[in-house]
Amino acid sequence: xxxxxxxxxxxxxxxxxxxxxxxxxxxxxxxxxxxxxxxxxxxxxxxxxxxxxxxxxxxxxxxxxxxxxxxxxxxxxxxxxxxxxxxxxxxxxxxxxxxxxxxxxxxxxxxxxxxxxxxxxxxxx
Amino acid sequence: xxxxxxxxxxxxxxxxxxxxxxxxxxxxxxxxxxxxxxxxxxxxxxxxxxxxxxxxxxxxxxxxxxxxxxxxxxxxxxxxxxxxxxxxxxxxxxxxxxxxxxxxxxxxxxxxxxxxxxxxxxxxx
Numbered sequence: 001x002x003x004x005x006x007x008x009x010x011x012x013x014x015x016x017x018x019x020x021x022x023x024x025x026x027x028x029x030x031x032x033x034x035x036x037x038x039x040x041x042x043x044x045x046x047x048x049x050x051x052x053x054x055x056x057x058x059x060x061x062x063x064x065x066x067x068x069x070x071x072x073x074x075x076x077x078x079x080x081x082x083x084x085x086x087x088x089x090x091x092x093x094x095x096x097x098x099x100x101x102x103x104x105x106x107x108x109x110x111x112x113x114x115x116x117x118x119x120x121x122x123x124x125x
Numbered sequence: 126x127x128x129x130x131x132x133x134x135x136x137x138x139x140x141x142x143x144x145x146x147x148x149x150x151x152x153x154x155x156x157x158x159x160x161x162x163x164x165x166x167x168x169x170x171x172x173x174x175x176x177x178x179x180x181x182x183x184x185x186x187x188x189x190x191x192x193x194x195x196x197x198x199x200x201x202x203x204x205x206x207x208x209x210x211x212x213x214x215x216x217x218x219x220x221x222x223x224x225x226x227x228x229x230x231x232x233x234x235x236x237x238x239x240x241x242x243x244x245x246x247x248x249x250x
Contacts, residue, residue: 004247013198013202014200015200015205017198017204018198018199018200020198020199021197021228021230021231021236025236025239025243028236028237029240029244032240032244033244036247070197072135072197073138073143073144073146073147074140074143074145074146075138076138076139076143077138079140079142101246103146104239104242104243106146107238107242109238109241109242110235110238110242112153113232113235113237113238115150115153115154117193117229117235118131118154119154121193121226122129122131122158122191
């Protein structure tokens with residue numbers, strides 16, 4: 001039974017198609033981390049949201065959860081909303097270790113991959 | 126004088142810090158495409174928006190603009206709002222060729238880079 005969880009945290013959207021790349025991302029990461037429970041959570045507009053997910057993870061025997069904000073930019077959602085959610089999660093789940101990574105858009109390799117795609121877009125059209 | 130433009134199109138946010146990775150992305154792409162005008166545009170909450178930017182690009186002698194949606198997911202903003210904006214742009218700028226790429230989150234190499242970051246996040250914490 002896994003005791004560690006990795007939560008890929010996105011914004012969420014009304015249109016269910018929006019979640020498609022997040023689901024692919026979850027599959028890729030899960031394949032690379034067979035001993036970790038890799039899940040998705042959203043800030044709003046689509047389930048699950050962090051409180052219900054972390055509740056389920058704790059009930060399932062997880063003692064550690066790392067949250068990765070899958071956002072390009074760190075604005076109000078990552079810098080203000082997320083810390084408030086995390087503070088509440090830590091109060092409600094004192095037995096669990098809850099960690100938070102930087103937003104994926106802050107990573108140089110991610111930005112370089114996006115840049116390569118943008119450059120190639122010009123030739124493809 | 127450049128006649129081609131590449132427009133990196135993001136959502137926008139109230140918090141100015143949100144734009145930081147987009148500006149870094151613009152710099153990286155501009156370095157790789159010295160003969161193309163590489164710009165940012167946003168759907169909402171921060172300037173410039175597409176209509177004013179494309180107007181400026183046309184006045185500056187550009188005859189072609191390729192728009193890359195810098196979104197992970199293709200939801201209502203990319204699948205519904207953006208096509209309406211593009212249709213209007215093409216009506217208002219009939220002399221310009223306006224092209225649209227797929228969202229960056231649809232690219233396998235981008236997703237793999239994000240996945241690598243997520244996996245590494247677990248070890249870093």
